[in-house]
Amino acid sequence: MDWLERTAKLRQWTRSGTRAPHKPLLLLYALGRFQEDADGRLRYSAVEEDLQRLLTEYGPPNRTTPAYPFHHLVSDGVWEVRTDRGPGSPGTGVRDLRETGATGQLAPDLRAALRREPSLLGRIARLLLDLHFPPSLHGELCEAAGLELEPGEAEQLARVRRQRDRRMREMVLTAYEYRCAFCGYDGRIGTVPVGLEAAHVRWWAFDGPDDVENGLCLCSLHHKLFDKGVLGVADGHRILVSQRFVGHSAAAREHVKALAGRPLIGPQPGARPVAADHLDWHTSQVFHGSPRPAAAV
Incomplete structure (x- = not known):
């Protein structure tokens, strides 16, 4: 068997x-x-x-x-x-x-x-x-x-199932100019980016394609929170933060809660933004709870 x-x-x-x-x-x-x-x-x-x-x-x-x-x-x-x-x-x-x-x-x-x-x-x-x-x-x-x-x-x-496209990471990071689309982090050691990853919006396991229209350049922290449903992206490419997220420290407020309502950073002109149908999938299948209101400026 x-x-x-x-x-x-x-x-x-x-x-x-x-x-x-x-x-x-x-x-x-x-x-x-x-x-x-x-x-x-x-x-x-x-x-x-x-x-x-x-x-x-x-x-x-x-x-x-x-x-x-x-x-x-x-x-x-x-x-x-x-x-x-x-x-x-x-x-x-x-x-x-x-x-x-x-x-x-x-x-x-x-x-x-x-x-x-x-x-x-x-x-x-x-x-x-x-x-x-x-x-x-x-x-x-x-x-x-x-x-x-x-x-x-x-x-x-x-x-x-199918083979991944190994060019996905480079294509997405290039489109977002090696900056986290949520917080702008762009750390490097020499010329090598560190802590930046290509996140699938619609998960590869659910037929999400390996292309720029299904990708976001995110730092390691925000990639994990995005895949856990703490963070999302709304119509208009503004960041969602779940009301279920709890964090009382200054770091939690600055790096997570304060993102609510902010526009995505990038992609650069000429690069394709995330497709609406992939964003809809993430919002309905991954994002948890209701979004917080936009953070006060």
């Missing part, structure tokens, strides 16, 4: 690029727990809080319950659920899963394959990360899921 192929084909609700990473997040969490205890079962009532935290932080803006993937992942052949009554899930109701003592575990055939071939776990985890999340979130997502990947397992598996 090709477990990588099965992982790549997890059945998810999709419509016009809508993010639905519920099953991938549960599977990443289950792989992390498998590393700790290969025979342990995950009682829903005990892991519900962990799973809800993953969905809240790395899932789509609309709130959802971990009961949904806990039940539905069974249909993909990688997960099994048992209750006090025996095999089988009682459904997607949170109360049903709690009151029946529902527990979940990787499917027996998958557990056996992971024991035979330990490196398979890392390849499955990396595939899930590549297919559903931007690279800027991979490290912290592994930590949040309790996953420890070997250095050799950190290689991209982008070939499963």
Whole structure:
């Protein structure tokens, strides 16, 4: 059985690029727990809080319950659920899963394959990360899921879908004249830019193209906050800051809150600005909550 192929084909609700990473997040969490205890079962009532935290932080803006993937992942052949009554899930109701003592575990055939071939776990985890999340979130997502990947397992598996255009970074940084489009940071060591990255507006994992119209030159901090949904870009290319963001320090006020309502810096004349449809996707699928009002000048 090709477990990588099965992982790549997890059945998810999709419509016009809508993010639905519920099953991938549960599977990443289950792989992390498998590393700790290969025979342990995950009682829903005990892991519900962990799973809800993953969905809240790395899932789509609309709130959802971990009961949904806990039940539905069974249909993909990688997960099994048992209750006090025996095999089988009682459904997607949170109360049903709690009151029946529902527990979940990787499917027996998958557990056996992971024991035979330990490196398979890392390849499955990396595939899930590549297919559903931007690279800027991979490290912290592994930590949040309790996953420890070997250095050799950190290689991209982008070939499963399509090849990235390695010119993307240079094209985007050039278009924005090597300055963060949010704060203007333009640090270098000698002639080499440091701390500047090409951010995909519509994530590559969701068919975002590798071109200037889908890119922003951002410093490392603002790239991470952009991919986490703290920052966004509105019509008119003005910066959005989520009301959910909390920060009381002078640094948080200056480097995040004060960005609300500011216009983007760049791109230079002649370079194509970010396309409206990519901005719309980011606002609906990544940006969290309502935007703050424009900062007082």
